[in-house]
Every structure is written in structure tokens, then in C-alpha cells.
Amino acid sequence: MSEVLLSAKGLRLAFGGVKAADGIDLDVRHGEFLAIIGPNGAGKTTFINMATGYLRPQAGRIEFEGRPILGLSPRAIVKRGIGRSFQLPQLFSEHTVLENAALAIAARRGIWSPLAPLLRPRWRDEAMDLLDRFGLRPVAEARADALNEGARKLADIAMAVALEPSLLLMDEPTSGVAAAEKMAIVETLVRVLRSTGVTAVFVEHDMDVVARFADRVAVWSQGRIAALGPPGEVLTDPKVRREVIGIAADA
């Protein structure tokens, strides 16, 4: 098996005069936790949107497990093994947390059974196990729109994990979460993802989270990767500290 799981080469995408991607080259390695940092508007979410088929780059190519995925729909890309979570959690707000989890499990197993209940015993147990791993069992019967932001973020990621992806792209998994909760949430995430062997790419603004949990850091700046390497090197680079982290801290 190749060491590289996802490979992006020469990705370019402009919205009018704004270059959201201006020649992105990035290899994501099997099993790593890669953090993407950078100021707002640098093109971090655009990269996730391109890698998951939501946006199509104007130039460049993306390969996943050695096969091109450019031009595939988000659905097809999910089936290849790339999951994603969202900056604003995309939960089914009128469903309970348990139903959200069970629906994600059903999506993996096949939803085309119009008469068998969603919460059939096996799927219910599997959904409960999933919620257990994310510490969400106590809110399993609550409606998704009644959760606090931290629980919403975890539920959002749990739904992506339910699809059993090889690669999970997380867009700001801790944004909007109270500072006191942030570390606990990331610890939960990392524990679950490490235990399932999922490779993770996450966009993050909190440098403490990045320093503690990332294996490598990619610094985004104006649609380009300004620096890439272990957090110990990248986060201490004076240029990165001055031009990126300073801006990111202000954002």
C-alpha cells in the first residue's frame, strides 16, 4: 500500500479575482493527523470542498488511493472512502441524535428498505455504540437542534465516522466551542479516530490544539501552502508566526 493516501497536485480555483487555490500541492499520508492552519479566506475550506467533490478546481488533479477522484460527485467520493464534517454541523435537526447516527449507519449499509424501521435493534445498538465512543449516549434521545455546540460538533463527526472512511476531512472541529470544552472534544476525537485507524485532515485555528494533536501542519496563505512540516518546526518558524499565526490569532 502506498504511503500517500490523498494526493493533490497543482490545484487552482479562483472566484472572480480571488484565488482560493493557487497551485496547491499536498500529499496526505496514511494514518497521519494533518492540521491545516491559516487566516480566514486563505482557501482552507475550499481545499476540503475540492477534495470532497463539492467544488471542482479549474486546474490540477486529486488522487485518492492512487485513483483520480476529480469530477466525481460528493456521493461517489464518500463511497470511495473520504468522509467530511462541517464548520457548521450538518445534523438533521428534527431527528434525535440517535436517529442521526442510525441514518449515517443506514447510509453505509443501504437505506433502500421502505418498510423495516430505521431503529431496528441491530442498527440501534450500533448507533448507541457509536454515540458511546463519542460520549454522546446521554443525549441520544435529544433532538439534534437541542444540543450545545460541542455536542453538535461531535455528533457531526460521529456521523462521518459511521460511514467508515479511510480519510476524514474536518472543517474547524472546535470552532464555536467554549474554550473549556475544546481540549476534551479534541481528545475524544483523536481517541476515536486513532482507534479506528482513520487518517485525518483538520482545519484549526487553535494553535494549542494543533501543537498537541497534529503530526504535520500545512500553513495556508492566499491559496498557497506557505509551509508544511511537523508542528515543532512549523509553529516556531518566525515567518509563520508573524504572517500567519498572528493573522489567525486576530481572526
Added chain:
Amino acid sequence: MRRESLLAALGAIGLVACAWAVPWLKFVLTIALAKGIAVLGILLLLRAGQVSFGHSMFLALGAYTVAFLAPSENEVLLLLPAAALIATGVGLVLGLFLVRYRDIFFGMLNLAFAMVLYSLLEKLYSLTKGTDGIRVAALSFAGTEPERGTQEWIVFGIALGLAILFGLLVRSYLASPMGRALAGIKTRETRLEFMGVPARRVLLFAYVLSALMGGVGGALIAMTTRHVTPQIAYWTSSGELIFIGILGGAGSALGPFLGATAFELVRVYAAAAVAEAWQMILGAVLLLVILFAPGGVWGLLSRRWRA
């Protein structure tokens, strides 16, 4: 769930008792059951956050299938599946196009198709007899042709049986992964796609099922009224189905039948009491429901149970 089943059983017994005690009500209640079946389809689409302003086209397809076929084949047990098949087929063809659209575009495109059908039914006089409509030939039931009173009871019984069958079917469907995904279209369609679930196909299944129920409802109406006119495809008929859906409430498969029964009874009694102003009374009822009981009759009942 148990209370819902109990209410359904009591409702079915109540309908039979009313039809037996007040014979002329049998006609009204059969129409109510037929419309209730069609409104089950509206309920499915409402679950996905979509409103069809042209759903009466499927009623019309079912009704005209009966009217066209009855002279050559008058067996009810064949006419009903034929009506369902035609409506389902047309629903599938139109649905493949319509499920690409959402909200007002979905609603208005349905209306457009319904109005095209209405115009065809009205203008193709040699085929449809225009606004004069077609009188439905005498029907046979399992090979027999009973007298009129017995026929009315049979159609009433079939309507009641199908209402129970479709009610159970829709209840199971809404609790299934497909039904829960259908409700997901209303709140987070993007998420469905990122779970690998084709939202359009989920909506298409619901749309085709709603077309099938519309066709069956229309066939039952034709078998009850024994006279079919283009009015059944007119936009006001579609509005009536939505009215019934809101009146009954979208929270349960019982809602459409509660709504349809209430609607038909209010209409009959309002028309008898104030012949010139019955529509005003219906309008006032709808306003009251929207303002004070947004969950419809079903919402009122279930709120009382929870209290």
C-alpha cells in the same frame, strides 16, 4: 403509537357506524376516505419540505382511467390496479424531472403539469367530452353486479380497507431509513449527499408513492361519484388536498383522514346551512387551524394526550 392505533380503530368503527346510521353520509365518507388516501401522498412530500400545487393531476389520472376503461372492462378489482398503474407510471416520468427542483419551483412545476392535463381534458372533447365529463359505466365487483345500495357499501368498504392499508404502509415507510432520509431533505439535504445518499432518488420514491395513492384516490372518487369532469384536475382541487393536509396535520398517517373527514363534513354542513358562504366558513376554519393548531387536528389530539 398505541393511542394512534386505537384512534385509527375507533375512527374506522365510527365511520362505519355513521355510514350505517345516516345512509347519505356513506357517499360523503367514501369521498373523504378517497381524498385522505391522496392526501397521504401530500403528507409524504410535506415531510420532505415540498408542497405540490398540482397533485390533483394524479386524482384525475386515476378517475379518468376508470371512466375510460369502464365501458370495456368494468371489474373494480381490475380498474383499481389499472388506475394505480397509470398514475404511478406518469408519476415516475414526471418525478424524474420534478425531483431536480425544490420549494416554489417544485410546487409550481407540479401546478403547471396539472394545468396542462386539465386543459387537455377540457379541450379534447371528442375523447373526454370536455367539461360535460364522462359518466362512469356500471361497475362489477368480483364478477357480480349488485344493486346500487350494495355497490355503495362495497366501494365504501374498499376505500376503508385501502385507507387502512396505505395508512399502515405510510407509517412504516416514514419510520424506515428511506422515510427518515426523506425528512432529512427538509433539514439537511447536503448532508444526505455527503453520506452517499442520493436525495433525488429518495424524493423520487416518495413522489411515485404519492402519485400511486393519488391515482387510487381518484379511482375511488370516480367509482363513488360515477361522473368524472376535468374539474378534478383543476388547481383548486390540488389546493383542496393541501388544505386537507394542513387541516389534518402532517404528524401522523391518521392526519389526512382526520382532515379529509373534517373537511367533507364541514363542507356538507356549511353548504347546507349557508349555501352562499360555505367557502368562507372553510377559509375561516383553515385560518383558525393555522393560527391556533399548526399541527392540525392530529396535533391537537396528540398535544392533549401528552398534557
